[in-house]
Amino acid sequence: MKRKIAAAILCASMVMNLGGGLPVLASEEGNTGIGIELTEFANPSKQYQPGVRWWWPGGAVEKETLKKEIDYLAENNFGYVEINPFYLSQALEGDEETAKSIYTPGFYELLDYAVGYCEEKGITVDLNMGSGWNANSQYVTYEETMGNMALGRVTVTAEELRNGVDIPEAERSVFYVGDDARGEWQDESVKLQGILVAELTGETGTEFAEREGLFGSVPAYTEVYDAEGNVSKEYPAQVVLNLEHSYYLQADETMGEGTVTLTDEILGSLDDTKEYEVIAMYYVPSGGTGVDCEPEWYVADHMDAETSADYINDWLGDANMKQILDSHSNIRAVFNDSYEFYSDIYYTEDMAELAADAENNGLGYDFSKYLPTIYKQYSAAPFYMGLGTSDTYLTYTADAGEEARIQYDYNTLVNQKFQEGMAAFQEASNGYELLYRQEAYNPPIDTLASANYVDIPEGEQGDEMSLIRTSSGAHLYGKNLVTCEQYTLGCTPLMNTLEQVKIGYDNMATSGITNFFYHGLMYGYGVDSEEYGEMGWTPFPTTGINMSERNSLSPYFGEMNEYASRVNYLMQQGSPSKDVAYYMPFNGSLSETDAVTAMNSAGYAWDAINDDSIQSEDTTVSEDGTIVVNGGNMEYDAIVVDSASVPVATMEKLQAMAEQGAAIIFSGAAPSAQPGWADGNYAEEDAKVAAASEAILSASNSALAEDVDTLKTVLAEKVTPKVSYEDNDQVRFARRTLDNGAELVYLRNIGEGENTITLELKAGYGECYWLDQSTGEVYAAEKDGDTITVTLEASQDTYSDKHSMAIALICEPEGTEIAAEELTEGTPKAFADTSEGETTELTVDSLTVGDTTYTDQVLGKWNSDDFQGGALKTSADTGIYHATYTLTGSLDGKKAELSLSNVYTAATVLVNGEEAGKLMYAPYTLDITEYLTEGENEIEIQVTPRKYNKINPEAETLVDTGMEGPVTITVK
Template sequence: MKKVFLLILAGIFFSNLVQAQSSAKGMLNWPKVENQMKPWTRWWWMGNAVDEKNLDYVLQQYKDAGLGGVEITPIYGAVGFEQQYLQFLSPQWMNALNYTVKKANILDMGVDMNTGTGWPFGGPQVKPEYAATKLIIQNYKLNGGEKLTEKIKAKEAKQDFAVLQAVTAYGSEGETEDLLSAVQKDGSLNWSPKSGVWNIYAAFAGKTRQMVKRAAPGGEGFTLDHLDKKSVDVYLKWFTDSFNNKPQGVRSFFNDSYEVYGATWTPTFFAEFKKNRGYDLAKHIMDLVSKDSTNESIARLKSDYRETMDELLLNNFTKNWTNWAHGLKSLTKNQSHGSPGNLLDLYGAVDIPETETFGSSAFAIAGLRRDSADIRNVDPDPIMSKFASSAAHTGGKKLVSSETFTWLTEHFKTSYSQCKPEAENLFLSGINHIFYHGTTNSPANIPWPGWLFYASIEMNPNNSLWPQAQGLNNYIARCQSMLQIGKPENELLIYWPIYDIWNNAKGLDMALKVHDVDEWLHPTAFYKLSQDLTKAGYSFDFASDRLLSNTVTKVNELQTAQNASPYKVLIVPSSYFINLQTLDNIIKLANDGATVIFQALPKDVPGLNDLENRRAKLKATLSKFIFAQSGNEILTYKIGKGQILLTENIRMALAQDSIKREELTDTGLKFIRRKNNEETIYYLVNHTAKDIDTYLPINSIGKMTLLDPQNGMIGTGAMQGNKVRVQIKSGETLFLNVSTNQLQNIAWNYLNKEGKKIDLNNSWSLHFTAGGPEIPASQKLDKLVSWTELKEPKLAAFSGTGVYTSTFTLASKTGKEYILNLNQVNESAKVWINGKEVGILWSIPFQTRIGKYLKTGNNTIKVEVVNLMANRIREMDIKKIQWRNYHEINFVNIDYKPFDASKWSLMPSGLIGPVTITPYY
């Protein structure tokens, strides 16, 4: 059975999935879209108040809107519906899970599941002895000849389960004594110093007492001790028993970002530290909890402490949990950020690494709205996202996912136009499996706006934008259908110097959070180098010390895993510390034929144990690097079959080694590149404020085909040598397929000579078809304006669908193509010309080709527009209509303060235009 599952696993991750392949006629087509290529969503089960009828109802709606799967996360419930709550993992809850999986299978959707409720992992099965643990230190002082009168017991309240693990006395002359055996059962200390002043430090394994945050009914309890294998095993057994030790059809079990606050310890820490670091941490308790933030020895000690935390979390939780999931024929999907460990290894130890976006990014896209109220202290960072994608790429994994759009804007104000570039930044970072954050399960009988989660973008059927959700969903599906085939083609592997981060005398554990990248990531030479290489047009992934220990050189390239794409060069950014074993591994890679570039040679070894001996070894190793000048700024050390280069000018060294950058980035375009058999696939994104029409230089050689993921159009590109012409407006994207096959697609229809614009300035009829709180009366418009500016009083509060119709005359149809430009749309529009559906214009620029729909003479146009929920919510708060009433956290705004929309200004709504048609000849 295990062998069968491994074959299934291999089929999921190591096959080419559905290839972007040519038909019998030699034409390039879009890949067939499978459910994992569509966007999925985190699916909040409020109070676990689910039933088969409503599960049927909502899953069908999700399917029809273009979602490919759901990720069940049970949380707290709505007040007044307690009788409908199901206890987590009860027989009734299991029936609901099984029904969901069955229904999803019928709909060709997938189901993932949080291995818990709320976050982080914990619950009623986590008794105090298995709960998250913290180090408690108590300090006593004794003079020579004195005896300690108080008993050594944990003084902190509610620490009945605290276990005394070490007692160390420190003399004024630097002496230390282990006093643990001198502590009696009642806590009395049977010891007295002979002379001098002694400080005594007692170390207890105490409990954080953190409870599961946002827990669902039946999921309440202490947070788990993730660092202790026995505790993790006890936790997972609850699920195994509830599942009767049988697979449940769950594709992947999910773990949210590590938010185990204050969990600085585990009962086995002293033993693990001594085994792995080689010395007794109990002798260094005073330094471990020291407030001195400048002492070098303390920084080294804490580096060793953090490395031990990393090992415990990796082995006792992450790998352990993944092995458990595989036993149930499921995968694991993990958000490793926030963990006190090496993020690359923690991401890499699961089947689907997952990053997240939190807040909004600044884009130069012309006309894109970004409200000041939506700006948080740190924007989502593509380099941070590359930690998850790097772990997937270097491990040969097909899928890498993201919790997407968390707090992208304030509630009810998120447009699809704002979602698009944020998703594109993820794709450019190597993410290819988007999960919305999120969709709250809301039964059909719940009044509008339904049940809502306090940090979601309301990606649900009650959202007034929902009727046109297919626009965004289909775009993401097309993109992911291309980004999930083949393998990434990144030529560079960049070492991440984790010891430079760990070597810090401040604090204790070090959680590397996605929200704190300005503290632990942005100041580093590693980050600056990554940004510079991105802008220059290079593609890369990150490597950890553990990854390099398993990397081999094959035909002068670096192979990180059997199914991973090879890398041409290893780059070691400027770093102060390097592990001796890592340096030896790097030297071996070069000796076997690899090219390694050091931005600067490391200066020291990390950690505290056997320090001088290890420093001597580092010095001896580096002394063997006999460099010769090979360029103005480059030193070269030939070793074995390969070479080690030393230079601050990484780009010059890459050029010397014939590693070409993609010059297309000089235009401002961003890209990511994948290899699929004989095809190279480029994803091109224009996040600049300008429209680009140029011949792009492309490093890959072959016939070039353009694919537009917004409208599905495919055509052969015009070429000049190895350049291809692209026309890509601000806010638009294109895929470029470079193939050695002789494909027979028709030529791409470029927009060349622009003719005179046709203004659609006839009157418009506006009719409202769906929404609330009331359907407004139909309107006759001589000029397009926001419908909130019209005299109809119901329109100020209206959120829903308005249908605009008008006519225009086309004197002659002589253009090669015609472009409809709606200009300002708030927020999404579906267009028909002469009764034929053109498509959904849901993002900037609100333009599309309509030549094939036009006719000479009189033409009709219909534009169905959906606006935001904001104005209706504003009205409800002005009138103090109760629409939010939840247990635990009720409902908050983007700053986590009580939500109140009553002071909002009205959001513009509808088709504002001006609407024009431009012929091209």
């Protein structure tokens, strides 16, 4: 009963959190009427704290260590953990079986303890769906694994066809054969689905050849294999089939004798001068497994709704798991990582049936005879592996554009099956009062529409456009909580600077992410062992960030998480506020196009929008021309279409919207084609798109913008942002409309230098305030009419090539103010300080590292051979720099600011023995006024280096450590 009561409260909270703005919380003194709760902003509660993926070495965990790590997480402001029992490549002696023992009675006992202690500490738990990724468990059978297609082929004459040809046996791909095989073949599960008989044109297409991939050479994949693993045939080049003389036969009982049986009509059409390809199409389970603890655990078929639901019910319905769910109220969601499957193509058993269903397959025609021409070897593998045939083995056309159209239609079928699978995962998870969190991308799917079937959509890594894609889907489908797996690839463990991490927080905020998970807290397994060394086990060397207490920078994580929590709090309030919807084609991606550049530099907030949302019955146009999407989930002033190819149904809806007064803007050129094959009738469908474009441009509120400047002009005529900024190509921002009508802006300078930004406010806002996410303090913003001008400092990261200096602004409605006593005088640190003062450069007289004190050549990079003879090149110990500062007379209302230059990587400052603050990211300045006394003052700067050099002493390039200076104090 405890679980049900708590879950009801949790689910009610989550529904509010996911579907709309959180309520404005009341302070002890009562609600002030402003758009946010100031005490919550200053000290966000656990629900706004970031999460971390907690990697467990399979089942080789102990309660004592679990408790220690949960205490560490709670003390350092982590609000969520995602528990992922992962594959342990090298178990310590005696742990060989324990490491593989997951979801066993012993493992459940440990999981119950961890969840319970997290609950005690206020930490919310998400459970990874199985071990590693993707969803797998001991319950998934071979028949329930991700599906695959296999072909059997034979080339024959017309005469041979008339005399009867044996149905070709299924040929095995390299996916099932050899030392590197990722699949499993069981003859009894191979099912014939159809036979294609096609006349050969005599042409060949792509010649298959070995090529270079990301991880070395990629084979040509010209060979197929028999049951013994021997090469049975070679297909050196793509074969071109005659579409007009191709015949697809559904598998039925007439094929039971193993012979291809053709109708009299087909037999009569055969040409004795031609050869024919007989292609048998088979369904076969992939037998694919994940990267997980148990190599025999299969990955469930994510394209099959029944299998997806069964997976959840088997896993969560287990008596041991159910006991945990019923006993604790802090398990929020089940999580499935990014779709990274291995098979030849994306396929599932009933896909052949869907392909034949012209009324319901989204294509309007029978796609059956095209299915065999999609087949490749090893193409349904993660893109970064660089695997797979360079082209299909069979084709009806050597024209690359036409091939792309056929591929597009196949992708439409794949998308439908994946969406069905996600819907089943969601419904089944919700049945256990849990949410479904998913990274839905990589296969050919509508990444935006996926948010409709995911309770917590999740992105990954730091690419701005990829994150906007994820958050756009969430906005379109009414999900307020959007998470991100962060600092994954493109980062190197222990090389990360805190500046880089902070830039990540800012980037996520302006990209629409409202909370996130660090990619790595590694359970302390094998620490200081011969097998794993000082840092202990890690799931793989490229885990992008190490959030454990063994990281030398861990003393700063708690304060870093305070920054992140304030940002998360702000970005979860109210609802997203956008001006423009930017059309993103199905299975497309976002990039810095001219249209995107124009919107970003001209100060327009935008989302991506998909075909599904445009075509929806619930997407309408209001009397004033506002575009209301998916029943009111989002509203936009305009839709920008920057694609030459758009589906007919989408164009027809855009035309109808334009005729109702919606602003439809074509960027570059008007669409003139649609992406599908249309059973070969694509030219006719293309003409419909061209006609719709013409009709749209004849509407009064639509326009064609052929270049960036014209697009900016058109947007200025048709879009009225609540808050915008004057043209500036080094700015990113995000806006939220709060429940009281206030507008919240998260603003950042992405340039390498200081950036003066002029904000333009819609009439009707009263007082505005700066919200400093670094400190939780609030400052009055100075308005000049309906503008605010601010100059933001630049960041100074020495590791990444990214920049960000950010601040939040809240513009309240007329008559709503923050009480003066709640405000801090002055301006936030992120602002460039142009005031004059008297600057003193301090003489740093000593550096103490461990038991050694240096008094000569104190400032410099430790990683240099020239610094102290290279004695500190691989040190990870804190360096204590000492200086004195003499204050003559009283400060008398003036401010004394300490400034550090070229500090690697973080510093704690003590003045006269009292801690004055930490410096973790730019600007490396600290107000030390209250700590100074007249006369001589002792200044101690404790600089913490990254641990990379110590762990990797033989690295070709060591990271910068130490401090170069100068160190100054400015009184102003």
